[in-house]
Amino acid sequence: MYAFDIERPSSVADAVAALGAEDAQALGGGQTLIPTLKQRLAAPSKLVSLGSVTEMQGVASEGGSIRIGGATNHATVAAQVGGTYPALADLAANIGDPAVRNRGTIGGSLANNDPAACYPAAALASGATIITNKRQIAADEYFQGMFTTALGEGEIITGVLFPVPEQASYQKFVQPASRFALVGVFVAKYSDGVRVAVTGASNEGVQRWSAAEEALSANFSADAVSGLNFPTDDLIADLHGSAEYRAHLVKVMTGRAVVAAS
Amino acid sequence: MDPETGKVRVDRMTAVDDFGNVINPMVVTGQVHGGLGQGIGQALVENTTYDENGQLLSASYMDYTMPRADDLPFYIVDHSKGNPCTHNPLGVKGCGEAGAIGSPPTVVNAVIDALQSGGKNVTHIDMPMTPHRVWSAMNNA
Numbered sequence: 001m002y003a004f005d006i007e008r009p010s011s012v013a014d015a016v017a018a019l020g021a022e023d024a025q026a027l028g029g030g031q032t033l034i035p036t037l038k039q040r041l042a043a044p045s046k047l048v049s050l051g052s053v054t055e056m057q058g059v060a061s062e063g064g065s066i067r068i069g070g071a072t073n074h075a076t077v078a079a080q081v082g083g084t085y086p087a088l089a090d091l092a093a094n095i096g097d098p099a100v101r102n103r104g105t106i107g108g109s110l111a112n113n114d115p116a117a118c119y120p121a122a123a124l125a126s127g128a129t130i131i132t133n134k135r136q137i138a139a140d141e142y143f144q145g146m147f148t149t150a151l152g153e154g155e156i157i158t159g160v161l162f163p164v165p166e167q168a169s170y171q172k173f174v175q176p177a178s179r180f181a182l183v184g185v186f187v188a189k190y191s192d193g194v195r196v197a198v199t200g201a202s203n204e205g206v207q208r209w210s211a212a213e214e215a216l217s218a219n220f221s222a223d224a225v226s227g228l229n230f231p232t233d234d235l236i237a238d239l240h241g242s243a244e245y246r247a248h249l250v251k252v253m254t255g256r257a258v259v260a261a262s
Numbered sequence: 263m264d265p266e267t268g269k270v271r272v273d274r275m276t277a278v279d280d281f282g283n284v285i286n287p288m289v290v291t292g293q294v295h296g297g298l299g300q301g302i303g304q305a306l307v308e309n310t311t312y313d314e315n316g317q318l319l320s321a322s323y324m325d326y327t328m329p330r331a332d333d334l335p336f337y338i339v340d341h342s343k344g345n346p347c348t349h350n351p352l353g354v355k356g357c358g359e360a361g362a363i364g365s366p367p368t369v370v371n372a373v374i375d376a377l378q379s380g381g382k383n384v385t386h387i388d389m390p391m392t393p394h395r396v397w398s399a400m401n402n403a
Binding site: 238 | 323324
């Protein structure tokens with residue numbers, strides 16, 4: 001780890017001001033950033049911890065939606081969202097281990113956009129709105145490829161607004177070593193149609209599966225996707241699974257998500 | 263075994279050994295538990311692998327799968343019928359590696375047996391029998 005300064009602002013405005021310093025870096029729960037620093041793969045001059053920004057903490061219901069503060073950790077989401085959006089609480093409850101869930105944050109996960117992370121699948125499948133200190137970004141515009149998002153310099157995710165679906169489920173097949181998603185599929189059924197988001201599978205990062213969405217919107221059953229094939233173009237192939245295996249798992253996990261949707 | 267994904271779960275495992283005279287049964291049982299876990303790890307998950315340029319791909323625990331508690335079953339271990347060793351005054355026998363010797367072939371044979379019971383003509387899968395390898399073997403049979 002290289003030397004750095006750290007600031008712990010208590011408001012979004014102070015955090016944005018602190019991030020104006022050259023080579024400053026926002027710090028959420030540090031579940032990716034701190035290991036990166038330890039391996040000397042990054043050398044920010046200053047870390048701006050968002051953990052003390054109270055206006056970015058917590059969960060609130062807003063009409064038919066849930067708003068989650070950007071600095072809210074996974075354990076809090078798991079504990080507080082179950083009554084309104086069980087699939088989202090279940091997803092949060094199965095990220096990493098208890099230590100990860102009590103440190104890692106939803107804003108950190110979405111800002112990093114790891115191609116095997118869980119939260120991007122929930123945000124994309126829910127048609128969530130990413131709320132920053134500058135604007136509101138629709139999930140369909142927010143995710144722009146692995147580790148790439150619509151966020152600009154000095155832009156912080158202050159909250160995420162999830163429309164609550166009628167039924168939903170997230171099914172994750174874990175990569176056995178990291179326990180990240182080898183493939184994860186989030187299926188969310190709304191009154192105007194079904195959205196399906198796939199994580200872990202693609203070099204493009206999280207993405208929707210439009211063929212499955214059309215089939216499930218017409219017939220919300222596992223049978224509706226059994227005849228489909230997830231396209232293998234640009235899928236991740238590594239020591240844990242080939243592109244063909246991942247494509248197969250996408251179909252299996254999609255079917256299981258439909259069966260499990262509640 | 264999950265036929266759709268190839269994921270294998272060890273449901274239960276029994277190990278019986280002749281360790282001669284056992285001085286501290288609890289420690290010996292624990293040693294066997296450790297060996298069985300090591301063997302299951304070797305059979306199912308642990309993999310040191312390099313790319314064609316000699317770059318180690320499984321260089322951290324993000325890619326090298328160390329078996330963890332939820333990869334392992336509860337064990338039944340019996341070493342109560344030991345025959346005292348005649349070559350040392352205590353009548354004891356080594357137990358350190360015992361669990362790790364028997365468990366890899368046991369797990370491999372159990373997986374092959376499960377596949378054949380399910381109508382798949384599979385006679386061999388290289389260790390570690392990861393979900394991907396088991397799924398590939400199923401689909402090529």
